[in-house]
Structures are given as structure tokens and as C-alpha cells.
Amino acid sequence: MTDPRPRAVVLLSGGLDSATTLAIALHRGFVVHALSFRYGQRHAIELDAAQLIAQQSKVTQHVIVDIDLRTFGGSALTADIEVPKRPSLPAMGTGIPVTYVPARNTIFLSFALGWAEVLDAADIFVGVNAVDYSGYPDCRPEFLEAFERVANLGTRAGIEGHRRFRVHAPLITLTKGDIIRQGAALGVDYALTRSCYDPSPTGAACGTCDACLFRLKGFRDAGLVDPAPYVSLSSITYPP
Amino acid sequence: MTDPRPRAVVLLSGGLDSATTLAIALHRGFVVHALSFRYGQRHAIELDAAQLIAQQSKVTQHVIVDIDLRTFGGSALTADIEVPKRPSLPAMGTGIPVTYVPARNTIFLSFALGWAEVLDAADIFVGVNAVDYSGYPDCRPEFLEAFERVANLGTRAGIEGHRRFRVHAPLITLTKGDIIRQGAALGVDYALTRSCYDPSPTGAACGTCDACLFRLKGFRDAGLVDPAPYVSLSSITYPP
Numbered sequence: 513m514t515d516p517r518p519r520a521v522v523l524l525s526g527g528l529d530s531a532t533t534l535a536i537a538l539h540r541g542f543v544v545h546a547l548s549f550r551y552g553q554r555h556a557i558e559l560d561a562a563q564l565i566a567q568q569s570k571v572t573q574h575v576i577v578d579i580d581l582r583t584f585g586g587s588a589l590t591a592d593i594e595v596p597k598r599p600s601l602p603a604m605g606t607g608i609p610v611t612y613v614p615a616r617n618t619i620f621l622s623f624a625l626g627w628a629e630v631l632d633a634a635d636i637f638v639g640v641n642a643v644d645y646s647g648y649p650d651c652r653p654e655f656l657e658a659f660e661r662v663a664n665l666g667t668r669a670g671i672e673g674h675r676r677f678r679v680h681a682p683l684i685t686l687t688k689g690d691i692i693r694q695g696a697a698l699g700v701d702y703a704l705t706r707s708c709y710d711p712s713p714t715g716a717a718c719g720t721c722d723a724c725l726f727r728l729k730g731f732r733d734a735g736l737v738d739p740a741p742y743v744s745l746s747s748i749t750y751p752p
Numbered sequence: 753m754t755d756p757r758p759r760a761v762v763l764l765s766g767g768l769d770s771a772t773t774l775a776i777a778l779h780r781g782f783v784v785h786a787l788s789f790r791y792g793q794r795h796a797i798e799l800d801a802a803q804l805i806a807q808q809s810k811v812t813q814h815v816i817v818d819i820d821l822r823t824f825g826g827s828a829l830t831a832d833i834e835v836p837k838r839p840s841l842p843a844m845g846t847g848i849p850v851t852y853v854p855a856r857n858t859i860f861l862s863f864a865l866g867w868a869e870v871l872d873a874a875d876i877f878v879g880v881n882a883v884d885y886s887g888y889p890d891c892r893p894e895f896l897e898a899f900e901r902v903a904n905l906g907t908r909a910g911i912e913g914h915r916r917f918r919v920h921a922p923l924i925t926l927t928k929g930d931i932i933r934q935g936a937a938l939g940v941d942y943a944l945t946r947s948c949y950d951p952s953p954t955g956a957a958c959g960t961c962d963a964c965l966f967r968l969k970g971f972r973d974a975g976l977v978d979p980a981p982y983v984s985l986s987s988i989t990y991p992p
Contacts, residue, residue: 575823575824577819577820577823578818578819578820579817579818579819580817580818581866583815583817583867584815584866584867584870613866614865614866614867614869614870614907614908615862615863615865615866615869615903615906615907616866617906618862618865618866618902618903618906619859619862619863619866621862622855622858622859622861622862623824623855623859625854625855625858626821626824626853626854626855626856626858626859627823627824627854629854629855630824630854649905649906649907649908649910649911650905650906650907652905652911654905655902655905655906658898658901658902658905658906659902659906661898661901662858662895662898662899662901662902663855663858665889665890665892665894665895665898666855666857666858666889666890666895666898666899667854667855667889667890668854668889671889
């Protein structure tokens with residue numbers, strides 16, 4: 513018997529945002545097909561996290577696609593550019609960080625679209641966020657709307673008109689604190705999630721890259737303790 | 753000394769259309785970075801063709817990116833679905849063919865965009881064509897315009913406003929005959945190009961799939977003889 517619930521493709525990085533987005537998609541009644549990428553990122557720890565999250569969340573299917581963005585370079589996450597460390601959060605509006613990976617979300621959404629089309633799914637979930645916005649152009653609502661238009665023009669489903677693709681970004685207007693509060697209420701196990709741009713070989717977060725700083729601030733704002741491992745708990749201060 | 757000419761990323765499949773598009777980009781004065789994909793297509797012959805074309809055209813760089821679209825399936829070009837063979841061209845408007853690969857052009861353009869951004873290139877060339885249109889939704893002008901909008905919203909260059917991405921589809925309003933005439937005038941060696949969906953192990957074209965039928969009609973309309981190898985020249989008739 514076919515499951516009568518609608519299917520959705522959920523982009524799952526292994527981070528806090530995508531784990532929360534996955535929980536939201538399940539809560540909204542979708543059969544979830546989770547999609548992750550081995551894209552030449554400097555560490556595989558977030559993919560291990562994605563696999564654990566997918567297993568624990570009981571998604572219907574989890575696929576990891578291999579794409580090597582190192583071929584092009586151009587980012588601190590895929591090339592030999594140093595990830596910046598600092599004592600506190602960067603000021604908003606200070607520009608696009610070196611951890612920006614050229615066209616990454618466009619590429620990820622394109623694969624999600626192809627898979628959704630094969631699955632006969634109309635819904636794609638992505639955990640992007642524009643409030644605790646660290647300067648990524650491909651995390652803005654107008655970008656997602658433009659991609660939705662591409663999805664509906666560039667596919668069989670779009671041209672035959674029997675379906676309208678929707679790109680859901682349920683976190684887009686939430687602060688990191690709101691995201692964590694919502695995820696905690698849905699039972700997300702944040703101990704499994706990894707956000708750090710530059711973790712230790714054992715998977716402990718550095719506590720000083722932008723991703724760690726945003727995450728720590730989010731837990732502080734949510735009034736919760738981050739259960740993920742950090743290199744030195746004593747040296748971690750929750751940023752103001 | 754840096755080359756003062758603008759750079760362009762050209763999508764190069766190894767087929768007739770993309771080889772012509774590459775020649776047009778060079779003719780318009782661009783430094784060309786050619787991009788091909790090993791995407792799980794049933795035969796590698798078109799990639800061999802792409803490499804020969806890139807070499808002979810003296811492009812600055814040719815990159816082949818590995819992406820495995822077989823993970824998703826859903827097309828006769830990447831899954832175990834039979835490629836249709838017929839004695840003559842299908843009627844226009846008979847629907848999207850089984851050789852349509854879900855979201856393929858969206859995925860290809862996304863990679864081109866990421867590379868263009870790293871190269872500081874504003875121009876992307878793609879050999880899609882809407883006249884001898886065999887029913888692919890991602891070959892329509894409105895799709896390309898929508899993708900251009902994604903490119904300009906989802907990138908560093910787009911957000912910082914110092915550059916506007918352009919997706920060039922110089923063949924979009926040409927018939928296959930016009931394309932071949934224009935390419936021949938620019939010196940394209942069509943003996944190197946491969947169009948067949950289902951070639952023999954030696955690389956000879958079948959002559960009866962839709963791609964072969966469109967190609968043969970194009971050469972007939974251009975008043976030229978197709979120099980590419982076919983399985984049996986005696987059995988090939990140029991369709992009306």
C-alpha cells in the first residue's frame with residue numbers, strides 16, 4: 513500500500529538548522545527523503561552527524577550525493593583559505609564571509625529538485641535563515657523565490673502543470689534562539705548536530721568560528737545548554 | 753600579464769549544439785572555460801567528444817565534473833529505460849520524452865554559476881535550443897531568464913552588485929539547420945561531435961533515436977553531409 517502522505521525532499525547538512533527543518537517537515541506530515549552532499553568540505557564530521565540525525569528521525573530514505581566543489585575552489589570551506597576565528601560575533605553587514613561557497617545552495621537545491629521530480633514530490637525543505645544572517649547571498653527569501661520559479665519552469669512537472677513546486681524555508685524569519693526553542697519542542701537531539709566550521713579531529717567544536725558563535729548565542733537566548741562537544745568547555749563563553 | 757578579455761563558462765556536452773555554442777563564445781571574444789559532466793550517462797562517448805572539441809578549439813581550461821544522477825534515476829539517459837527508436841521525427845507537442853533528465857540543466861547551470869563566480873566571469877553559455885524543440889522544459893527562454901535571476905540573487909557578485917550574470921543561449925531561436933550553417937562558417941569540426949542517445953560500442957550513431965533524427969534533418973536543411981560515423985550509412989535516410 514502506498515503511503516498517502518505527501519513526500520518532501522529535505523536538505524540535511526548535519527547542522528542545527530537542517531536538523532530542526534527536518535523535524536518541522538516530519539511534524540507537518542511529510543514523508544521525508546533526506547539529501548546530503550559530500551562536496552569536498554574540509555571535514556566529514558557533519559556528514560556523520562547527518563547520518564545519525566536521519567537514522568534517529570526515522571526518515572524514509574537518506575541519500576548522500578558526491579559532488580566535488582573543490583574542483584572550483586574559492587571558499588574557506590573547500591579550499592586552503594583559513595577559517596577566521598574571533599572572540600565575538602562579527603557585526604552585521606560586514607560583508608560576505610570567506611566561508612561562503614560559490615553557488616552552493618543553488619547547486620544543492622538543483623539536486624533536491626531533480627530528486628523531488630523523480631519521487632513525485634512537490635515540496636523541498638531547506639534550513640536557511642535570514643535573521644541571524646551571516647552574509648550569505650543564497651540564504652535570502654528573494655533567492656528562494658527565484659529558485660522556486662526556476663523549479664516550476666524547468667521541470668516536467670512544471671511544464672505539464674499538474675504540480676507546483678514549493679521551496680519551504682521554515683526557519684527563514686526565526687532567530688537562532690527561536691530555532692533551538694522550536695526544535696527542542698519537537699524533540700530534536702542537538703547533541704547529534706554539528707555546526708563548527710573547523711572542528712577538532714575528534715569532532716569537538718572550536719567555539720570561536722562564526723558558526724560556533726551563532727550557535728552558542730542561540731542556546732543562550734533559548735535558555736538552554738548546548739549538548740554538543742567543544743574543544744575546551746572551560747574556555748567557551750556564550751557571546752553576548 | 754592577465755588576459756584583458758572577459759571570461760566565460762561554456763557548458764560543453766560533446767554534442768553538435770554545445771560545440772557550436774563554444775565556437776560562438778570564442779568568436780565573440782571570450783576566454784573560454786569549458787565545463788562537462790560525467791553524470792551517469794549511459795555512454796562516455798560524448799565526453800570523449802567534449803575533450804577532443806575542447807582541445808581543438810583551444811579553450812583555456814576544460815573541467816569534467818563528476819556527479820552521479822543515477823542516484824535519482826528517472827530518465828532513459830541515466831536509468832534502465834529504453835531509448836525510443838523510430839523511422840521519423842516525433843510530432844511536435846507530443847510531450848516530454850523519456851530521455852528528459854530531471855532538473856539536468858538546472859544542475860549544470862548551477863555548477864557553471866559556481867565556477868563563473870570563482871573565475872570572476874559574468875557570462876555563461878549554454879547550447880539549448882527552443883525551435884527544433886523536442887519537449888524539454890529546461891530548454892525554454894523563460895527557464896533561462898528565471899535561472900539568470902537566481903544567479904544574480906544567489907551569489908556574492910550578485911549581492912555586491914559589481915557584476916551582472918548573463919546566461920547566453922545563442923542557439924535558442926535557431927533551427928538545427930541554422931545552427932549547423934553558423935557552426936560550419938565558424939569552422940566547427942562536426943566530425944568530432946556526438947549527438948546519438950544510444951551509440952554503438954565503437955561510437956557510431958544509431959541514426960534512429962530522436963537526437964539522430966534531429967541532427968540528420970539539420971544537416972539536410974543546411975545542405976551539408978554529416979561527417980560523424982553512423983552504424984550503417986546505407987540504412988540512414990535523412991528524414992523529411
